[in-house]
Amino acid sequence: MSLFNSSVRRAVLSSKNLIQKPSLQNNVRYFSANRVFLQAEDSKKNGETKETPKEESNDSSKDKTPEQLELEESQKKIEKLNNEVKKFKDLYIRSVADFRNLQETTKKDVTKAKLFGAQKLSKDLIETIDNFGHCMKSFENKELSEELKTLKEGVEMTSNVFKKTLNKHGVEELNPVGEKFDPNVHEALFEIPDPSKEPGTVFHVEQLGYILNGRVIRPAKVGVVKMDQ
Template identity: 45%
Template structure:
């Protein structure tokens, strides 16, 4: 704005001076200069090397990451295999524990049943002497005495009935009599007191029972005392 006012004042005052200034004005204007920048090959190569080095450096961490991922996978596989072994071991221990527990249950049941079956063992052994006395009393009476004396005969019948009831009571509680006449001698159930050769019997056969034996639920309380046939030499 100030420049235009100044030009107008100069034009009004001196037209010739204005023309001179107008003619000289184009000489004072200078054209803009363009500068061209050149990049040296060394700098370009350096930048290229830097770029390539950057790529190589970026490739190395990628390889390291892949290697680390592989190592982590291997570690996970190893841990999984270890856990599988632990599971197999624990399963085997569990099955063994179950089997041992079941065996313990069966053994306990058998022991309880044995305890029940043989709870009367000691008491039954004490009763055997009384049962033997019944037999001794009955065997002491002769047939002639029974035929001659009615009272003795009645007493004999009463004692025999008591003995039979006593034996039946023992049988109900699992106590049975061992009377092995004409059976093979069994050292687990019989006790040989004497041997006599007999031609009409096989050697090793029981031909006489001196004292009967008893067993409780298959277990021998007392072996029977017997006479055995002797073999011929």
């Protein structure tokens, strides 16, 4: 044991002497500083490597699974389709409303055409009836022979046929004698004071008026009792 202790003592002393040499001391200090620098670099690298997974973990938390991405894409498509459905539904409602308005307008136009389509023809036939009336007046206050009586009857029958034909198509005669004057259906030609009659009434008809299905196609030309001033 003593021999071992003495050999150890010699080894320690020799190593101490070696370290105390200037060259060896510089090397020891160099390696010690280098070791400290390397340890600092390692610690820095270790710190960066430790922080990197943390950042990656934060980024990875924002990532989504394919199922989630597919679900979001499906939701966007559904929302787009819903908007298109609303748009086309609105267009459909407007189209139906426009079509119904067109139906109503067409129906009214067809009705008016049925009621008043023969208005021009009716006016022409009314002028023919007027001519029959003038012809009938020519027989008044005259002694008529048998031939003239027969002619008068024929003219009267023809006039009545015309009137009945017009009545079938909605044409009615206006003979407003004794009625209150109405500027919508009457045309006043003159006014005469007459104490025996109510002012503003029709006392004379110069020309008969006619209406077609409630529409005046010719106002009656009349004389009116003058209003009191």
